[in-house]
Amino acid sequence: MQINSMQLGMIGTNCYLFWQEGDPRCAVVDPGDQGEVVAQRIESLGLEPVAILLTHGHFDHIMGIPALQARYPQLPVYCHRADTGGGRTTTQLFGSTFPTVCAFSNVRTYKEGDQVAVGPLTVTVMETPGHTPGSVVLRAEGALFTGDTLFRGSVGRTDLEGGSYDQLMASLRRLAALPDDLGVYPGHEGSSTLGEERRSNYYLMQALEG
Numbered sequence: 001m002q003i004n005s006m007q008l009g010m011i012g013t014n015c016y017l018f019w020q021e022g023d024p025r026c027a028v029v030d031p032g033d034q035g036e037v038v039a040q041r042i043e044s045l046g047l048e049p050v051a052i053l054l055t056h057g058h059f060d061h062i063m064g065i066p067a068l069q070a071r072y073p074q075l076p077v078y079c080h081r082a083d084t085g086g087g088r089t090t091t092q093l094f095g096s097t098f099p100t101v102c103a104f105s106n107v108r109t110y111k112e113g114d115q116v117a118v119g120p121l122t123v124t125v126m127e128t129p130g131h132t133p134g135s136v137v138l139r140a141e142g143a144l145f146t147g148d149t150l151f152r153g154s155v156g157r158t159d160l161e162g163g164s165y166d167q168l169m170a171s172l173r174r175l176a177a178l179p180d181d182l183g184v185y186p187g188h189e190g191s192s193t194l195g196e197e198r199r200s201n202y203y204l205m206q207a208l209e210g
Helices: 035-044 065-071 165-176 194-200 202-209
Strands: 002-008 013-019 025-029 048-053 077-080 090-093 096-099 107-110 115-118 121-127 136-140 143-147 183-186
Touching: 002 035, 002 183, 013 035, 013 183, 025 035, 025 115, 035 065, 048 065, 048 115, 121 165, 165 194, 165 202, 183 194, 194 202
Parallel strands: 025 048, 048 077, 077 107, 143 183
Antiparallel strands: 002 013, 013 025, 090 096, 115 121, 121 136, 136 143
């Protein structure tokens, strides 16, 4: 599996493209902003997007969707139902108004255990609430796209609306049960492996002690 990453927007959210070598169909994980930049990267790599996969619904992970859907009108957006916005098309955060996932077209929901096909690849959804109620980790072959559930050396904040430290600790314990050699591709900062995080990430170690 091939993975291509880019940092987007003022917060530097990681957006990932992944695909099977030899097959042009790809998925876009968390197009945080600058959707035109994502579209240009897709085209430069000779790829064809078949899905936008969201790890959660915060604005810094979704703002590139309109430009991508303008370029690819039928492109579906997958998100956990708890993070779609509950029928509201806008939300307030940090004193500003942002669109919710409900504001976009062709939104589909996924939940624990659901699978999404990306060409010959299969993506499996793992519910990991804590940062948000609908946070998920997406597993594809040897990669975990962890959003703001697990970072290299840290975790996502739990003090925003819907956040729960106890739920995050439970989600981390679930992740810690997976194999060490899985790559960790988080929503911010650099990548890692699950084994490295189990050895050095304070929060993951704390979760295992709970």
